[in-house]
Amino acid sequence: MRPALPERLRRILDTVASFVVAHAGPLGAAGVGLLAFLAIYGPAALNPTRLSWLIRDDFSQHLLGWLFFRNEPLRFPLGAIDGYLHPLGTTLGYMDAIPWVALLLRPFSSLLPADFQYIGPWMCLCLVLQGASSAWVARRMGATVPQQWLVGALLVLSPTLLARMSMAHEALCAHWAIVLLVGLNLIPHRDAREAKQALGIALALCVFAAGVHPVITAMVLPLALALCMRTALERRLPWRWPLLGAVVNVGVVLVLFYVLGYLGTVRTLGAGAFGGFSADLLAFVNPMGYRESWSRFLGALPRQGAQYEGFGYLGLGVLFALWAALILLVRDAPLVARQWRRLAPVGLVALGLGFFALSSRITLQGELIADLTGLYAPVMRWVEPFRSSGRFVWPLYYLLALGSALALIRLPRPTVAPSLLALALVLQGFDVNLGRGHQAKEGPAWNTQPSEALREAAVGRKHLVLYPPQIHDGSGRGCRAGPMDFHRWAYRAYLLGLTFNSGYVARLDDARAQPYCLGLDDDIRAGKLDPETLYLSIPQRLHEFRAIRGTRCVQEERLWMCVLEQAPAAPLERASP
Template sequence: MSPNTRSSDVEGSRGWVAPLLAASFGLLWYLAVGGGPTLNPTHLDWLGGDFAQHALGWMHFRDAPWGFPLGGTPSLLRPLPMTVALSDSNPWVSLALKPFTRWLPRDFQFIGPWLALCFMLQGWLGAKLTGLFTPNVLQRFLGGALFVLAPVLLYRTGHDTLCAQWLLTGMLWLNLRPRASPRQAWTSLAWALLLNALASGIHPYLEVMVFALGLSLLATVTWKEQHLSRREAALALAVLCAVPAALFVLFGYVGLGVRSGSAGFGHFSSDLLTLVNPMDWSRMLPGLPTAAGQYEGFGYLGTGVLALAVAALWKSRGLAPQVREQLRARTPLVIVLLLLALLAFSSVLTVAGGTVLSIRKVVAPLLPLLSPFRASGRFIWPLHYAVLTGLLAFTLWRWRQRPAVATGLLLGAVLLQALDTTDLWTRNHFAPTPWPRLKAPGWALIDASYRHLVLVPPYVHLSESPCVQSAFVERDYVSFGDLAYRRGLTTNSGYPARLSETRVTEVCESLLADVARGQLAADTVYVVDPARLEAFQRLGDAVSCGTVEGFHVCVTRRAGGFSDALTRPAPSPPGTSGDSPR
């Protein structure tokens, strides 16, 4: 089960063949489950939920001036702090595309191409990882295909940045690849630093996992392989800590006075049976019960991989000493994987949804550190991929004298894994979701004299501040965010991944107080919740109010343009009675 030294020889000649085939399989799999339409960068009619949040963040960033923090979007959620990091808009990709914004279509999304790239990179690195255990090109390809088919990857396509799970596969490859000299150790650490830098600008959860796997690599090359002195290890550790910390500040993940809140830690966890629980994934196997919120901890290995485990481990009890020896040789990695799994299981350990142990009191002092990662169930992914790697290594080692058997088992696992994926047959993972664009002609009358588009009260998605409670819904913040983007306005509403409830309340109350005093800005279009409309109506002739596309809209009265249009009755389409106010 040790990395195959013969594999290194293949790497130098045709080692790219299997990764390329596996990457191609990754793209084909993405198309097979319905991802084809998403590859059109001008196609927005599938971007619902979190996708809309991410697309809107990119749209506002592409027109924003450069500033600090990097990726700032001052036109979104104004005056609250907002960046592409806080809108989960893939900071690295957004930054890479911003210099080309003048040449890109106004309706432009990179989420679909990014998802396809993630599947391809997962295949590439999965084949590289499998190549540590076999020089056989077909076996490497099949191993890479199993990484592409990992249920935890397709399951996460609803949140594009979390699909960069190739970072975890890459870190496992770095941890397990053989190193014969200090130079090779430093090369591995340099690659680990690069993956940490990438993860820091993709998603914080992934960076925590990548960083932890970087620590296991550092411990391995220092204490197990003795390629680094303690002083060199300390220097490497300092750099490994400093780069992500600096990037977190640079992108605005920290330092803006926002947080995700502690509510939910222990709720969005993994069940102890998550690796073998299909939930609703399998067409063949029934799901086991889970507690509410444990969808975040989905870690099912897949029916094909479970079948491979049964075949590989059948009558293998006598091989246990060799397995223990291999695990001891990788003690730092094993420890890190178990710690991440413990974090995934969180403060309440469950089996099939039933609580078996609560350690809330033990965890309570650590909540300030853990609360930003309340969806702790996601930390099961490294263990998922490590178990898959171990099964591949064991299968290839056990039948090393009979490679045809090993190849047949891997092929069977790939076919079963693919055919038992419900989404292959339903193709509903990227169901059409019309982009909620406002189309009434009245919006086109908003001229350059207006600079701000303000919802009263602000819509701040997932905020629990009583002040922002209204009849506005999630779709509305996207509609007006899109309108603000197209008309070159700012908007006070949005969906921040992290926020300050105190600051949200202050901004909301200040806005409502201004309205109550009649202190309206002449350069602002106010979209008013029905419950707040009376405060505008009391201002009499100082304002012009009307309905546009079913929304109550008010501005300070002026001659001509949008102000006059609001006071004129909107023409009703044939067979209707006009707009229905919202």
């Protein structure tokens, strides 16, 4: 006979069981998101101490932002990083290092190993929440648990989200926030309490997005404002509630952008080339992504070279659901028209953002059909920072994807809905290509330990300087004469507790970068070396150091390590975290 469980343990188990039963739909869909992540990247990507797979694409930039932030004292703006691109500095936001996560982990940095990354776990969480959020919206629309699983799984298999992961844009993978806000706009509000709850969730999502990525925020905020407009039109609450909600949403985003250093730290936010990183008019049916096609059945359609930023392929399953939903829309047009107060605000915002995604150069299969440069000219200063305008197709993308799936749930014959949703999911699963080179494979080792010679030379010094520097941003601004494999030297500087003068950031203040690079040239040619600095020179510039009296240079891999022999009298080695 088994002994009885302790009463306290039994109550805990009962509580857990009750929670699982009550939230079976979102939890099951979250599980689908987890399985999708494991299929794409594999379980090794969840290991926070494994860094070698992050060498490719932009991953290394984001990782280095977090690593150097760990060596920094907290200062204003939050997330400021003085040691990377030193002495220019940058911020977590401009390193696309997901400021909220880095700030949350910062107090525990001394307890974490030196090799620690959150990129893999973050992307996994995004897929998990993508499924859970979609299923939660379906539940609020009256879906059964199996229907919630189907809707969640269908949205997990969104090629536009999976493509962002393959492009190493993990901060831009928080699509679940867009899905949830689109859903909040579609869910009926039965009373004032539900309307207030929706406004509160929208505000929380604006706060969340502001500390993740400006582009995500630029989609979440308009969707939150659409919800405020819908609340005002439906008159579930006095008009001051949605008005106050709109003002607070905008105010909170602006304040957080300032506090996190997006505003006021870089003079020029514009990136140039607006109109090139756009969406094509056939983006929803074109499976061609950054490097490969995301469909096993449909062929790639022509597009301009940089229009991978406007990738928005829906997938055969969602296209089928959309076709079925359009039939329902035509048949039940009078019923839909009576719900215009609920549907119009989110529809107009999604269409407006979709129009912006087309940019000033509207194309059809890559061919220019309309030039709206004159329309955008008066506001170019404000729109140019979002030069990758094609991304703004996502709200319309998810309005179509989620809206069509929810429309199938509302069929007059409820027994048909699971079959159609299951068919849509099967089509999506067979069509979407999950496994062509997206796995977290090992790349060339870049996170290697410093050599003994480098460690000895770093004792008592504070700075590691590549000469010439390799400083640039996404628009090509900066000084780009230095070694392209600067990541390995940045990683070693991090381990040694040194600042590093090179790097890649999202936005760079070129008015400060150019004088620094030219000044460094002048100092070295004039023989003005800093005794607290360890220099790494390319071979072509070694003669400049050898001409300086008191300088010792030794080869370090493909570079030359040079130091002024008159090192500080009282060396102090900076401890690794």
